[in-house]
Amino acid sequence: xxxxxxxxxxxxxxxxxxxxxxxxxxxxxxxxxxxxxxxxxxxxxxxxxxxxxxxxxxxxxxxxxxxxxxxxxxxxxxxxxxxxxxxxxxxxxxxxxxxxxxxxxxxxxxxxxxxxxxxxxxxxxxxxxxxxxxxxxxxxxxxxxxxxxxxxxxxxxxxxxxxxxxxxxxxxxxxxxxxxxxxxxxxxxxxxxxxxxxxxxxxxxxxxxxxxxxxxxxxxxxxxxxxxxxxxxxxxxxxxxxxxxxxxxxxxxxxxxxxxxxxxxxxxxxxxxxxxxxxxxxxxxxxxxxxxxxxxxxxxxxxxxxxxxxxxxxxxxxxxxxxxxxxxxxxx
Amino acid sequence: xxxxxxxxxxxxxxxxxxxxxxxxxxxxxxxxxxxxxxxxxxxxxxxxxxxxxxxxxxxxxxxxxxxxxxxxxxxxxxxxxxxxxxxxxxxxxxxxxxxxxxxxxxxxxxxxxxxxxxxxxxxxxxxxxxxxxxxxxxxxxxxxxxxxxxxxxxxxxxxxxxxxxxxxxxxxxxxxxxxxxxxxxxxxxxxxxxxxxxxxxxxxxxxxxxxxxxxxxxxxxxxxxxxxxxxxxxxxxxxxxxxxxxxxxxxxxxxxxxxxxxxxxxxxxxxxxxxxxxxxxxxxxxxxxxxxxxxxxxxxxxxxxxxxxxxxxxxxxxxxxxxxxxxxxxxx
Numbered sequence: 001x002x003x004x005x006x007x008x009x010x011x012x013x014x015x016x017x018x019x020x021x022x023x024x025x026x027x028x029x030x031x032x033x034x035x036x037x038x039x040x041x042x043x044x045x046x047x048x049x050x051x052x053x054x055x056x057x058x059x060x061x062x063x064x065x066x067x068x069x070x071x072x073x074x075x076x077x078x079x080x081x082x083x084x085x086x087x088x089x090x091x092x093x094x095x096x097x098x099x100x101x102x103x104x105x106x107x108x109x110x111x112x113x114x115x116x117x118x119x120x121x122x123x124x125x126x127x128x129x130x131x132x133x134x135x136x137x138x139x140x141x142x143x144x145x146x147x148x149x150x151x152x153x154x155x156x157x158x159x160x161x162x163x164x165x166x167x168x169x170x171x172x173x174x175x176x177x178x179x180x181x182x183x184x185x186x187x188x189x190x191x192x193x194x195x196x197x198x199x200x201x202x203x204x205x206x207x208x209x210x211x212x213x214x215x216x217x218x219x220x221x222x223x224x225x226x227x228x229x230x231x232x233x234x235x236x237x238x239x240x241x242x243x244x245x246x247x248x249x250x251x252x253x254x255x256x257x258x259x260x261x262x263x264x265x266x267x268x269x270x271x272x273x274x275x276x277x278x279x280x281x282x283x284x285x286x287x288x289x290x291x292x293x294x295x296x297x298x299x300x301x302x303x304x305x306x307x308x309x310x311x312x313x314x315x316x317x318x319x320x321x322x323x324x325x326x327x328x329x330x331x332x
Numbered sequence: 333x334x335x336x337x338x339x340x341x342x343x344x345x346x347x348x349x350x351x352x353x354x355x356x357x358x359x360x361x362x363x364x365x366x367x368x369x370x371x372x373x374x375x376x377x378x379x380x381x382x383x384x385x386x387x388x389x390x391x392x393x394x395x396x397x398x399x400x401x402x403x404x405x406x407x408x409x410x411x412x413x414x415x416x417x418x419x420x421x422x423x424x425x426x427x428x429x430x431x432x433x434x435x436x437x438x439x440x441x442x443x444x445x446x447x448x449x450x451x452x453x454x455x456x457x458x459x460x461x462x463x464x465x466x467x468x469x470x471x472x473x474x475x476x477x478x479x480x481x482x483x484x485x486x487x488x489x490x491x492x493x494x495x496x497x498x499x500x501x502x503x504x505x506x507x508x509x510x511x512x513x514x515x516x517x518x519x520x521x522x523x524x525x526x527x528x529x530x531x532x533x534x535x536x537x538x539x540x541x542x543x544x545x546x547x548x549x550x551x552x553x554x555x556x557x558x559x560x561x562x563x564x565x566x567x568x569x570x571x572x573x574x575x576x577x578x579x580x581x582x583x584x585x586x587x588x589x590x591x592x593x594x595x596x597x598x599x600x601x602x603x604x605x606x607x608x609x610x611x612x613x614x615x616x617x618x619x620x621x622x623x624x625x626x627x628x629x630x631x632x633x634x635x636x637x638x639x640x641x642x643x644x645x646x647x648x649x650x651x652x653x654x655x656x657x658x659x660x661x662x663x664x
Contacts, residue, residue: 005557009516009528010509014557015647018654079647092535093528094556148643177342177644184341196341196425203424224426225337225346277643311480311609312509315347315411322350 002080002099004173012176015099017079040076041163043110049073053104054133056126070126071107072134072168078103079169086143086172102138102170106130109164115271116153116164117262124255127166131278132251134168135244139283144170146178146282149243154273157300174282181279182291189290197292198239200224210320212327213260217253220261222320222327229302229318230269232261232327234295241281241291258295264327265299272299334412334431336505344508347431349411372408373495375442381405385436386465388458402458403439404466404500410435411501418475418504434470434502438462441496447603448485448496449594456587459498463610464583466500467576471615476502478510478614481575486605489632506614513611514623521622529624530571532556542652544659545592549585552593554652554659561634561650562601564593564659566627573613573623590627596659597631604631 002017040048046064053072061067074082080101088097108127109119119127131149138147151166152158159165174182188196204210204221212220212232219235234257236250246254258276265272280293308314334349372380378396385404393399406414412433420429440459441451451459463481470479483498484490491497506514520528536542536553544552544564551567566589568582578586590608597604608629613621640646 007555007557008520008532010512011516012557012559012644012646014559015645016557016651017647017649018651019649091556092539093531094535148645150643171645175643175645180342180644184343188340199425200340203426207424223339224423225339225344225348227344227346311482311507312344312512313347313480313503313507314344315349317349317351319348319350 001084002078004097004099006095008093008095010176013171013173015079017099019077019079039112039161039163041071041105041107041161041165042112043068046071049105050076054130056130066110068110069123070109070130072130073105073107075103075105075167080171097172100143100172102141102144102168104134104168106134106166106168107163108166112162113164114153114162115266116151117259117266117271119164119259121255121259124259125251128251128255128258131166131168132244132246135280138168138170139244141170143172145284146171146174147280148175149278149280151276152273153275154271154300157273157275159273178279178282182282182285185290185292195239195290195292197235197294201235201237210324212264212324213257215253215257217250218257220257222324224320226316226318226320226323227308227314228298228300229316230265230272230299230323230327231316231320232265232297232323234258234261234297236293239292241285241289241293243278243280243293246293254295260332261297261327263332264330265297267330267332268326269299269301272301274299333416336429336431338427340425340427342508345505347411349431351409351411371444371493371495373403373437373439373493373497374444375400378403381437382408386462388462398442400442401455402441402462404462405437405439407435407437407499412503429504432475432504434473434476434500436466436500438466438498438500439495440498444494445496446485446494447598448483449591449598449603451496451591453587453591456591457583460583460587460590463498463500464576464578467612470500470502471576473502475504477616478503478506479612480507481610481612483608484605485607486603486632489605489607491605510611510614514614514617517622517624527571527622527624529567529626533567533569542656544596544656545589547585547589549582550589552589554656556652558648558650558652558655559640559646560630560632561648562597562604562631562655562659563648563652564597564629564655566590566593566629568625571624573617573621573625575610575612575625578625586627592664593629593659595664596662597629599662599664600658601631601633604633606631 004013006013038045043066050073052064055068055071057068059067080099080103082102084098084100086097086100135147148169185196201219210221221233223233276297278295281291336345338345370377375398382405384396387400387403389400391399412431412435414434416430418429418432467479480501517528533551542553553565555565610627612625613623
């Protein structure tokens with residue numbers, strides 16, 4: 001059973017999951033491109049994944065058979081286990097609990113594509129609907145307090161399989177960075193009685209120098225204090241704490257913004273490895289909170305982040321004004 | 333001029349330093365081992381670095397000439413600039429200041445060694461004395477609030493030059509992870525009236541399962557909730573907030589602990605890339621605080637840290653009990 005352990009000083013929860021060490025590609029300095037054998041995410045290889053949780057099957061084909069356009073399966077080497085009790089306990093001054101949670105994979109296309117950027121706008125929309133469907137299903141389970149949705153593209157960004165996919169982790173705790181964002185937003189709200197992200201949207205639209213693009217519902221910016229070169233955020237213009245409460249029109253526009261932004265990053269940086277993460281409110285908080293959901297995209301361009309890991313202190317050689325301009329001025 | 337910019341939500345300061353982009357090895361996915369030209373850190377090439385700040389010259393040779401055993405020079409591509417005023421200011425809701433600070437390189441040996449593990453105990457002691465000397469000198473400058481000392485070994489850990497060296501960054505702000513540790517230690521102290529790190533030392537010595545080694549002055553452990561496989565901490569047994577206030581005997585014993593621990597990691601993991609960071613108190617805090625300085629060593633074994641960057645949420649496939657046992661049982 002994996003464990004969730006809490007650092008007693010800074011309160012950061014860590015998953016200790018020895019199961020994850022058993023992944024076929026998991027070795028120090030692995031090279032994922034050398035992986036052999038059929039791709040478990042390709043159409044026709046449905047039997048090589050655990051049984052599917054859900055799938056979009058426009059022709060009405062049977063589960064775990066070909067005929068799907070998008071498929072959600074449990075992670076074969078899950079960091080967390082869905083069965084059991086949390087059993088929160090102490091060991092002297094330390095705190096831990098069972099590593100309970102869901103770890104799912106969203107396979108974004110039946111075709112063996114390494115780059116999500118090749119998907120159509122409609123396919124991007126379906127990816128977003130799948131995220132939402134899974135969140136709405138999992139939030140019924142009262143053991144969970146946070147659902148993390150993220151994508152690793154490229155081995156350097158942590159992807160162990162090439163075929164484009166996203167991941168979902170449902171957690172019985174709230175990750176420390178989310179807590180920090182919530183606290184920061186609350187402090188600002190208390191002082192100003194306004195949402196800090198709404199104020200960022202307003203200021204960025206006025207100044208324009210860090211704007212990459214915008215449409216009716218979303219603003220794409222390189223943030224004022226980016227940790228990484230070409231870090232890019234997609235912010236909804238309409239205030240809402242929860243990704244899963246967005247309207248149909250918002251998903252349509254987010255699909256456009258996300259697809260176009262990834263195309264810009266691919267064009268500008270020659271298909272960089274990247275991570276994107278959906279930042280949404282913890283499940284149990286009141287819906288009318290001061291948090292403002294958004295998407296953060298981090299291309300992984302440099303190894304400069306050596307000591308940044310350990311210090312929370314970042315050195316970025318590219319200004320967001322320069323990266324925004326480069327992305328904005330690209331002809332698509 | 334580089335800038336220090338603050339993320340308005342989480343309060344994290346970031347250095348935006350376009351100078352750093354000009355480093356000869358700095359390119360996406362660079363391979364540092366292919367660097368050409370003479371090594372600027374080797375004896376005989378003193379003219380290729382900026383003029384030295386200090387050096388240990390047992391034979392009394394002249395500055396910027398051969399004959400040294402350890403040398404401290406300004407970083408040729410500094411992330412921060414030593415001259416000027418902070419000029420704290422706002423831009424709408426954002427905060428920034430000039431990127432003022434010191435960025436120095438400690439060249440640990442005149443020989444072209446890629447691995448600090450080959451140095452003698454005496455040479456390790458000198459490295460620690462050099463760290464201390466530089467801190468004591470720089471803390472006279474009242475613009476600085478924190479001094480960060482760290483080492484990147486191996487390209488995957490962020491080293492841009494192979495020749496073994498450490499870095500020092502003096503900052504006009506306190507990094508966010510340091511603030512978190514200070515807060516966590518203060519909360520515990522308020523509740524227990526004891527130092528949390530002292531309690532960790534006590535519990536680990538009693539339980540032994542995460543102990544790698546110990547001597548009169550230091551305990552080496554794999555921490556209870558490690559972010560990375562084989563993450564290892566060196567904790568002084570004697571409570572003290574400041575690294576630079578350690579006694580001569582403590583430096584002698586730390587040199588032994590650090591050297592032996594790096595040798596163990598080299599042996600167990602086949603000379604892994606790693607970072608180590610000295611965690612010490614901010615400069616201006618009262619010396620009798622609840623913080624407890626220590627060293628954190630993080631081997632960089634996996635790319636699993638893709639999304640961990642963005643979430644502060646870590647998945648570690650190796651338990652600290654297993655890594656401590658593996659390191660402890662090695663014959664050196």
